[in-house]
Amino acid sequence: MDISTVGGLVLGFVLIIASIMMGGSLSAFIDIPSVMIVVGGTVATIFIRYTFAEVFNTINVAMKAFFVKLQPPEDIIKELVTLSNIARKEGLLKLEKQPISDPFLKKAIMYCVDGHDADFIQEVLEKEIDLTLDRHSLGQSVFKSMGDAAPAFGMIGTLVGLVNMLGNMKDPSTIGPSMAVALLTTLYGAVIANLVSLPIADKLKLRSQQEELNKKLIVEGVLGLQKGLNPRVLEELLKTFLPPKKRGSSE
Numbered sequence: 001m002d003i004s005t006v007g008g009l010v011l012g013f014v015l016i017i018a019s020i021m022m023g024g025s026l027s028a029f030i031d032i033p034s035v036m037i038v039v040g041g042t043v044a045t046i047f048i049r050y051t052f053a054e055v056f057n058t059i060n061v062a063m064k065a066f067f068v069k070l071q072p073p074e075d076i077i078k079e080l081v082t083l084s085n086i087a088r089k090e091g092l093l094k095l096e097k098q099p100i101s102d103p104f105l106k107k108a109i110m111y112c113v114d115g116h117d118a119d120f121i122q123e124v125l126e127k128e129i130d131l132t133l134d135r136h137s138l139g140q141s142v143f144k145s146m147g148d149a150a151p152a153f154g155m156i157g158t159l160v161g162l163v164n165m166l167g168n169m170k171d172p173s174t175i176g177p178s179m180a181v182a183l184l185t186t187l188y189g190a191v192i193a194n195l196v197s198l199p200i201a202d203k204l205k206l207r208s209q210q211e212e213l214n215k216k217l218i219v220e221g222v223l224g225l226q227k228g229l230n231p232r233v234l235e236e237l238l239k240t241f242l243p244p245k246k247r248g249s250s251e
Contacts, residue, residue, distance in 0.1 A: 080217075088228070
């Protein structure tokens with residue numbers, strides 16, 4: 001589980017709720033019509049922009065922001081160097097029985113073991129990377145769309161509340177509820193956009209970039225392994241994927 005994502009969300013909501021309770025009653029900030037306008041309108045907009053399958057697939061993509069912990073590039077380099085040593089001493093076929101946890105690396109090694117040429121391996125693996133990034137991009141765009149739609153529906157709710165209030169000025173009892181809708185929809189829209197949707201979209205983008213780096217590292221390593229590069233040379237080549245401060249940590 002990604003502690004920073006969960007912790008950030010919890011901290012944000014706790015601080016907002018605590019601030020509300022310090023200044024008044026929490027129940028005063030709960031308004032069903034406001035929720036219907038903002039949440040319902042945002043969900044409706046998402047279903048208009050995307051297909052049902054794309055929206056529900058986004059739920060699986062969103063889990064990467066909470067539960068997926070990617071393998072550090074340093075560990076991948078160590079594993080590739082180990083595999084390179086085995087292949088150099090005992091041959092590529094020996095790699096078939098090696099325990100490999102990363103499915104992408106396992107697939108790449110199996111291509112080598114099966115005797116495919118370097119051009120084929122590179123083409124297939126890079127195609128898979130591109131398709132993976134496309135799926136991630138769709139998930140990010142759904143959350144960005146939610147971040148755009150929620151404040152807009154907050155403004156719509158504000159206008160609805162003001163119209164109702166101005167249209168019933170003769171009845172003082174309607175001013176309070178109408179004003180609540182006007183103000184709370186803006187609050188709900190801002191919270192959904194800035195505490196949930198846009199931060200998750202940014203976290204998914206970061207996860208995608210990290211996964212892309214890992215997979216490109218694997219492609220480079222497997223191609224070098226197939227060419228029979230010296231493990232030491234291969235390690236130095238793969239360290240170029242790391243920030244300068246981390247290049248000594250994989251030794």
